[in-house]
Amino acid sequence: MATVLIVDDEFGIAELLDAVLSDDGHTVVTAANGRQGLARVEAGRPDLIFLDFMMPVMDGPAMLAALAADPETRGIPVVLMSSMPEDTVRERATGQAAFLRKPFRIRQVHDLVATLLAGGGSDH
Template identity: 45%
Template sequence: MATILVVDDEYLIADILAYALEDEGFMVVTAGNGKKALEVLERERPSLIITDFMMPVMDGEEFAEAVRALPAVKHLPIILISGAQAHIGMQRSDLFDAALDKPFDINKLITKVKELLG
């Protein structure tokens, strides 16, 4: 069973994502910003990351750059979900494997997760 790290400062969105992904059989760990997510990565080994863009402390782009700089996890697929900044994710294929606009279609997100996990 694959573990997915969900990074979003809006806890309601993180919870919705967690419930939907758990219903599909995934394990889910969450973090409220990029800095906390890096701490989670030290103890958890997720198979995929879903991150928001606009977050306090460390935004989604800074977080993705930090992940790509860590040899043990730089290969992980990262999906960006964002209201206003999804276009940045689409332009940064070096950081993000997919980018979805908020509000997102949960079925499209789950399909993309399954596609990226093979």
């Protein structure tokens, strides 16, 4: 199975995603902001990242830009998550493999993980 990094300052969201993905057999690593997320990536390259848009210290767009700037990490698929509409998020962030609007359904998470780990993109 895959290693999935969850970067979200909302403990409940991170905990839910951790439980769902762990139950599916994935190894889950979590971080509370983009700076911690980049440190986790440096410690061990994940296969997939769920990244919150708005966080303290370093937000999602800044972490996404840092990942894209590094040849070692730019190929990691990132699911950008937000309660804001996707059009609003796209004004500040580019390069994500998929978008997940909060609140989301668990089925959406399963579908995104399956699609992205198989090498595809999605617009959920």
